[in-house]
Amino acid sequence: IHSNVLTKINISTISKSNFEDYYNNILIPNQSRINFLRLSNPFTAEIVFLEPHLILNFIRLETLILDNVQNKNFDKFLDYLIWLPNLHAITISLTEHTSSLDTLFSQIFRLSTLKYCKIEYQIKNYQQPLFVYFTNNDSSPIEYLIINGHFPFSAFHNLLCCLPKLQHLSINSLVNYDDYQARDKLSSIQLKYLKHVSLKLDYVRFDEFEKIIKEFFHHIQILRLTTAYDEIYLDAKRWQQLILFHMSYLRIFDINHQGSVISNNNLTYHDIINQFNSSFWNEKKWFFTHQHEWEHRLNTGIFYSTSPYRRKDYTYYWEIDKELGLYHQRENLKSVKHFNIASKIKPNHRIFFSNINQLTIEYYVETLDDNSFITNLKCMIPLKQLTKLVINLTRFPFEEIIKLLRLTPNLYTLQFVIYSLQEIDSNFSKYNILLQHTLKKNKIENLILTGRCSLNEIRFIIYVFSKLKCLKIGINRTQILSLIRYL
DSSP states (O other): OOGGGGGEEEEOSOOHHHHHHHIIIIIGGGGGGOSEEEEOSHHHHHHHTSSGGGGGGOTTOOEEEEEEEOHHHHHHHHGGGGGOTTOOEEEEEEEEEOSBOHHHHHHHTTOTTOOEEEEEEEOSOTTSOOBOOOOGGGOOOOSEEEEESOEEGGGHHHHHHTOTTOOEEEEEEEEOOTTOOOOOOOOOOOOTTOOEEEEEEESOOHHHHHHHHHHHOTTOSEEEEEEESOGGGGOHHHHHHHHHHHOTTOOEEEEEEEEEOOOSSSOOHHHHHGGGGSHHHHHTTOOEEEEBSSTTOTTEEEEEEBTBOOOSEEEEOSBOOTTOOOOOOOOOGGGOOEEEEOSOOOTTOOOOOTTOOEEEEOSOOSOOTTOHHHHHHHTTSOGGGOOEEEEOOTTOOHHHHHHHHHTOTTOOEEEEEGGGGTTTTTSHHHHHHHTHHHHHHOOOOEEEEEEEOOHHHHHHHHHHOTTOSEEEEEOOGGGHHHHHTTO
16 A cells, blocks of 8 residues: 555545444554544544544644544543644534533643644533633643634633634634623733634624723734624724724724614614715725615614625525615625525525525525525526525425425435425325426435434435435434334
């Protein structure tokens, strides 16, 4: 076997027996040569780290990626990672719910050579605060940190104090818990290397976030924020002062705010956001627009940056108010790959998204019989290009899903709620006829169903989607043995 081949190991879909053979015949003999290791199935990590001390043999390992790893297995071998002299990057995706982040972060921050860290986790109760405490001993050399999971805002200050070399920070859910018991704040440090910050703020008030900006964001060049509710985030003059005096190097200001306005000065929603149309914003070429979720609620909306930023995701709401005088360039729609429908599509929509390959439907379509929904949809996106379709609606008729499948011959991933199959038992022959074209043409390999399936529904699914490689469903434990005969 050529030596270069065995420096990078990427193991995704594989059976347990095949992996055991691969482990004994390939991994074990070449541990000291591997510099990249990715394990994507839960049992692969269990086998590789059955004896945690064996990780010490991966002396050249630079990048470790663990997808869908169980918390107990991760805790076992994490202590041994500190002895790997070349480990620069780690990506961890935990499968089980997390109630405390203390152990996770304290162990990761002990890795003295780590430059890149990406962590993904879930919590069981979104109302219950997570606990994570940092001390002066938790300083880490991490330069690039991505956290995909709820992180308490009250611990954010101390987190930043532990990352003196941080350059890039991304947190997809920075949450303010009212009953979180914060410990004493660490002494602030100057983050002179921090250039890029991307945050989604959940229930974090502007006044509190402003303190973070003044303490840590002096050198940032790119700021991307997603927030809601607190209307002070729409105060253009306050942002202007912050940028002038505390973020003077800022090149990109990218904001997305969703919420309503309750003004004490008789100012409307449009009056407030129109303040972003001053010379300060125009000279920096920072342009903004907005949409309304509902036609008759113009005091609430989604306000967001447009050009010159390239986005991969676009959420369609009711409509941009045509009477608003905001000066902005036409959005760069060529970069958009994912189209999310969150409101009723108006007929004769003039914007066409030519490069869409993923579609999410979240808005309840009231009138499906006249085909207007699909007709309007075809005027906005190229359905033949879609490779992924997600339907996050409980009562989306399966007959409509069939219509969409007929128009999406290149679909490889499909996700919908199991409730859509409730009529299958009584109308099997009807759907069988409708599906004849789909049975021959569909290429779906990945199917995700939300909810619990009956055995009849599973039998129908296997019959329709015969090319499946990955199926995620919910079933009762008593049905597992019966299910096996259909697979």
